[in-house]
Amino acid sequence: MLVLGPLLIPLATAVLCALLSGRRKLNMVVSLAGSVLLLGSATALLVNVIQHGRHSVALGDWPLPYAIEFAADGLSAAMILVTALLGMATTLYQASWNDGTAPQAALPSLMHGLLASAMATYLAADLFNLYVWLELMFITTLGTLVVGGQQRQAEAAFKYFAINMLGTLLLLAAVALIYGVSGHLNFAAIREAAQRPEVAAGLTVYTGLLVLAFLVKAGVFPLFFWLPASYHTLPAPLLALVGGLLTKVAAYVLLRLLGEVFITTPGSLLDALGWLAMVTMVVGVLGAAYHWDLRRILAFHIVSQIGYLLFGIALASPAAAAASTYFALHNILVKSNLFFIAGIMCASAGHYDLRRIGGLYLRQPLLALLFLVSALSLVGVPPSSGFWGKFMLIREAFGQRHYIWGGIALAVGLLTLYSMSKIWLEGFWKPHPKPDELSAARRVPLSAYAAVVMLSGAILVLGLFPEPFIHLMLSSTADFWNRGGAS
Secondary structure, three states, rough: OOOHHHHHHHHHHHHHHHHHHHHHHHHHHHHHHHHHHHHHHHHHHHHHHHHHHOEEEEEOOOOOOOOOEEEHHHHEEEEEEHHHHHHHHHHHHHHOOOOOOOHHHHHHHHHHHHHHHHHHHHHEEEEHHHHHHHHHHHHHHHHHHOOOOOOHHHHHHHHHHHHHHHHHHHHHHHHHHHHHOOOEEEEHHHHHHHHOHHHHHHHHHHHHHHHHHHHHOOOOOOOOOHHHHHHHOHHHHHHHOOOHHHHHHHHHHHHHHHHHOOOOOOOOHHHHHHHHHHHHHHHHHHHHOOEEHHHHHHHHHHHHHHHHHHHHHHHHHHHHHHHHHHEEEEEEEEEEEEHHHHHHHHHOOOOOOOHHOOOOOOOOOHHHHHHHHHHHHHHHOOOOHHHHHHHHHHHHHHHOOHHHHHHHHHHHHHHHHHHHHHHHHHHHHHOOOOOHHHHHHHOOOOOHHHHHHHHHHHHHHHHHHOOHHHHHHHHHHHOOOOOOOOO
């Protein structure tokens, strides 16, 4: 039950919130209670995994590897805890937030449905189970895009649906083909079967198809256009949840599959993945530097940061896997917090367009400080969480003599500093172009600030006290890409 708790709690909460959609206050109480229980369950799971190691539960009246297996280790438990923390912050942010973009009654059930599918994806230990929960995440996200019923939301949903449906079809085809050649869906069984030469030869092409499916869902170059074209239509609370979570889940699953299951992946595929990561980094950060809308800037930074995660996967070593997972934890918190802050900036100044914002440093000094915490971490200024994640990745790249990759990653950090500086100078430092709009802006709910403070505190802890988190990641990835190690 400890393993399934992070899945069952948000699933039950989503159902209850849907049933109570006509009673807004009770709906929000149930949502908040579900978030608290989820955070407690996630904390208990991580503590138990640290103390006792990997936990597994098999469902169905079959023995492994034929049963439906859910498993938690240090990596998945850490991702579950950070996601639960994000869910709690999103619930607080949403509690008294109404920006007029969507019916508030529909949001809690969609939010908890998205959380449930993310939790199940972390815990899934077989390919078909993984596919099912990824598609539930896809459907739930699609629901968040269309809930407002406006034309721009319908257009955004269509763009998201079109490209992600391609990823879905590729993923389903890859799962079927891998099952056909290996005879298994369970991760451990596939890993064992892949050691046989006759199976490994057939798996090479199908693994490439699987990788392509996850690259589509992760939003890499050149298939990233759906991301900045759709995310900006989401209501502020769900923008932070979807923007901080969705693509990182896809990258995390890809890391686990390549590092722990398909360990015979040819080096040429990993090299191609590394160069694709470099292009994705550069294109994403240039897109962020070009735009003035806060939501689009941050959406393009999602693309850029996915490049860093693929960078770590392409390095194909236990140290790089640990660095990638630590970077994913950091990026979920930082990216979501920046979206939360963008929502508060819009509420305080009246716009998401930086050219129509200004004067927030004097009006909202706390918000300015909280922005700096997340912005400097996104850039990678020491001793922030972003610094440690990028440092571990670049050190491993230089250690493997991938000097060009490491140099590009450093250069992208400088361009990230430019776009974060643009937000600071335009949004906080310069005077507001129309002071009357600033004075007439609506009051920001305290619960929204509470969400930002919560995530900012987690970001500071992750940056100032990185040792236990890094140690957990290193111990959990010690057998990644180890053909002789235990699965």
